[in-house]
Amino acid sequence: MRIAFLGPHGTFCEQALGSVLDDFPGARTEPAASTTAALDALRAGDAELACVPIESSVEGAVPATMDGLVETPPVVVIREILLPVRFxxxxxxxxxxxxxxxxxxxxxxxxxxxxxxxxxxxxxxxxxxxxxxxxxxxxxxxxxxxxxxxxxxxxxxxxxxxxxGVHDTGDAVTRFVVVARADSTLPAPTGTDRTSIAATTVNEPGALLAILTEFAIRGVDLTRIESRPSKARLGTYWFFLDGAGHVAEAAMGEALAALHRRCTDLRFLGSYPRATVPPGSTAPSPPVAPPVPGQTPADHAAAAEWLHALRSLPSRAAAGPVVG
Amino acid sequence: MRIAFLGPHGTFCEQALGSVLDDFPGARTEPAASTTAALDALRAGDAELACVPIESSVEGAVPATMDGLVETPPVVVIREILLPVRFxxxxxxxxxxxxxxxxxxxxxxxxxxxxxxxxxxxxxxxxxxxxxxxxxxxxxxxxxxxxxxxxxxxxxxxxxxxxxGVHDTGDAVTRFVVVARADSTLPAPTGTDRTSIAATTVNEPGALLAILTEFAIRGVDLTRIESRPSKARLGTYWFFLDGAGHVAEAAMGEALAALHRRCTDLRFLGSYPRATVPPGSTAPSPPVAPPVPGQTPADHAAAAEWLHALRSLPSRAAAGPVVG
The missing domain is CATH 3.40.190.10 (Periplasmic binding protein-like II)
Known part of the structure; x- marks a missing residue:
């Protein structure tokens, strides 16, 4: 297995990838000239995985990575890595x-x-x-x-x-993602996962609100929202959303299906375990919101069971007057 | 009047500023070494205005400008300029x-x-x-x-x-803003204005949704949302929102007051006329959403008048049993 990373040798990206290499036995790591080149290598089949930075607690989103994630053929995040940054x-x-x-x-x-x-x-x-x-x-x-x-x-x-240790902000953290082609395996749910999507919507008041509502009414905590220009026109955007949960779980799955009905374009960018900052760093891990009462996986399972029971009653033709 | 702009001489920023200089008679333009330096000059009183890029239809937000806008003492946008980009x-x-x-x-x-x-x-x-x-x-x-x-x-x-004409995307547009210290004059409403704010909120499910709802229920079209790291911790953000309307108008004013009650930190970043792409360019102007029925300024005025009439009825002590 080949893993392309943002090179050259000696980048923070190589350091981040090195911290999880035990989970990819036999992998060969190969530096790419840019995040775009790393994702291109993945799409072209020159690598099975790509490791690229996606977000910094100081500098924000990495635009080239976000733009690269929504290109085709589709790719998905299978792993995230939080690396405390020391310059x-x-x-x-x-x-x-x-x-x-x-x-x-x-x-x-x-x-x-x-x-x-x-x-x-x-x-x-x-x-x-x-x-x-x-x-x-x-x-x-x-x-x-x-x-x-x-x-x-x-x-x-x-x-x-x-x-x-010359960094101005003591506890800077950079988030890296390991990306695979979308036809590869989906990581199994762990109970503390994150799901990433990108979506476009019609340009009318409340359109983004409607997207966020699909998550909120199902108790899904959105952990990040970013916008990137669609490049077609100033004022039109791709929205990148991260939410707590796994596509295999009821709440997240329902929300994504609702977005599929509602959005003009929707990309599933992966469900993967949420990372924490490694022990020994003073940097805080990203905040985790507590579950919403009535919206836990158990609540969803109970509600689905109740609905299933209702639908399992014997069916018969509707009663009422027959017009003939 | 001195206007600091993102220098050196010959930048797109100088070109954008030049296109509106007739509206600032007698102004002296002065190149700054960076957007940060231009905003610093404004805050230090070395310039009365600063002109900086804020967003590109191809590359997205300009992080240094957004980070600079939320620093203190407060500054506000008084003008936006859309410049078709030709390289x-x-x-x-x-x-x-x-x-x-x-x-x-x-x-x-x-x-x-x-x-x-x-x-x-x-x-x-x-x-x-x-x-x-x-x-x-x-x-x-x-x-x-x-x-x-x-x-x-x-x-x-x-x-x-x-x-x-070597740009890959034909109709790229960059948006520049002219910024003043917040204690200066507020541009008068024109009927087609934009208001910019930055807000932080508690980290709980639905917190951002609540902010967007305050705009949507009042018919205010949000034209842009961006997030920037708070720099305190990965996963905590400033949200930058642009909405159609002017702080002097009822709907926008009510929405901002609601955000003042709801947000942990809120910065008013200006109300100013919405710009269009200058004639002669093939680049499209940003989309404008139609007014929401029942939420126009006239509707708000009528509702306020109705409420005022109710409250203007003669008041008297509440009827009911007197316990003495």
Whole structure:
């Protein structure tokens, strides 16, 4: 099995993927040039899985991933990984802070260390790279003097750490997803799952409200909503929704079927176990809402059983006057 | 009056601002190094207005602008501008396509011309710059060979156009906003206005639904919803909402007051005239939903008058047994 990840070697994405590799025995990991390239490799059959970042607690959604998820042929998330983010400043051996005239990072890395950079490397010119690891590679190549990136990149690129823990917000977490082609296996429900969808709707007042209502009236907690332009016209959007629950469960299944009736386009993007922040990090896990009374899986099962009993009564032709 | 804009000279932002400058007689425009810097200049009193991009029909929200809008002291949008986006490839005079080994652009410019670049400059290394105009400046300085940017930058930087109209999506539009300090004047209602807010809410099922319902039950069409991380914790967000209407109108005013009671934090980000795409562009303007029957401003006025009449009846002490 081949797993494409957002490369090059030494990215946070490789680090996140590494933390779950035990669950994919025999997998070979292969760096891709971008999240788009990783998803393209998956769709083309050059990889069986792709691991890409989808959301940061500091920088928000990763647009290329969201746009890539709704392309065709369809793909689904089968796993999420929460990685506490720790940035270091890596330099060629012997470089001091006074030597640093240029510093490179991915825009998210730059955004998460802006205050530190302004305070400690105020005169360094900041350059953007497609990934934090590409910044480390640029340091190794001599193109820039320092990289803001994952400390793990030091080993890959023969660099040393000028400073560690330089992120401005202490408890930043990035969420990664492992994606498969939609015709592969669906992860079994665990009881604490998340389901992701993307939907478009008619442009009329209350259209989005109606979508959210389909979840709320069934007690499904929506954990995330994002919009991305449909690209057809300013003011028209894909809505990306994450909800607590599994498509195999009654409440989520009913809500998704209702959306299928209601939305102009609907993509099922997967049901998969909800991850928590790994032990040892001070970063909080995402909040989990308590179940809504009367809307638990047991409540749904009891209601379905009651309905089934009603429908199981012997049927006969409707009584009433016969007009002949 | 000073208006800070996302610089340097030659950006789409300067072009957008230029299209409305007649409405700000005597204004002096001043480039800022970033959207954050433009909003900082406004807040510090170094400018009376700031013009920044907020949304692209291709690339979606501009995170730095949204994060900047909810900082303090408060600021409000007083004007929006829709600019059809036309990209050119600018080079130093005499450069041919075969000479182009490196091409620079802002990430949004790169994203909107990716297919063209892959087809016409497949071997060029793509570099990111903080703005499309900075890419043009980098060409002028000899740091890169070509820039994907606004054609207007050619004049500013003494470059020539290698190719024009290189955007992959024909009708891309970027939305810019002119922002003022919140203690300045509120634009008068025009009948076709937009109101922007940002809100946070408790993390429980249906919390966002309740916010949207406050608009929907009053017939207010929401034209946009975006989420940005609160930065405190993965899974907690600021919701940015745009709705059709003006805070001075009954329906919008009632909805905002309801949100004030309901939200954990609420920022009024302005009421301002809705812009359309300028004549001559093939790009469609954002869709406008028809008014909801029974929820027009006239309906609200009639209902308020009816309620007022009820409350204007002579009052007297409640009848009933007096316990003494």
């Amino acid at each position: 270091g400043v890596l330099v060629r051996p012997g470089t001091t802070a006074a030597d640093v005239a240029t510093v490179a990072s991915h825009p998210h890395g730059e955004a998460q260390t802006r205050r530190w950079l302004a305070a400690h490397l105020p005169h360094a010119e900041v350059r953007m790279t497609p990934s934090t690891a590409a910044a480390a590679a640029a340091v190794a190549d001599g193109q820039v003097d320092a990289a803001v990136c994952a400390p793990v990149a030091a080993r890959h690129y023969g660099l040393e750490m000028l400073a560690d | 050119g490839v600018l080079v130093r005079p005499g450069t041919t396509a075969a000479d182009v080994a490196t091409v620079a652009s802002h990430p949004h410019g790169e994203a909107q011309t990716r297919r063209w670049l892959a087809a016409h400059l497949p071997h060029a290394e793509v570099r990111m710059t903080p703005s499309t105009a900075a890419a043009a400046a980098a060409v002028a300085d000899g740091q890169v060979d070509a820039a994907v940017c606004a054609p207007v930058a050619a004049r500013h930087y003494g470059l020539e156009m290698l190719a024009d």
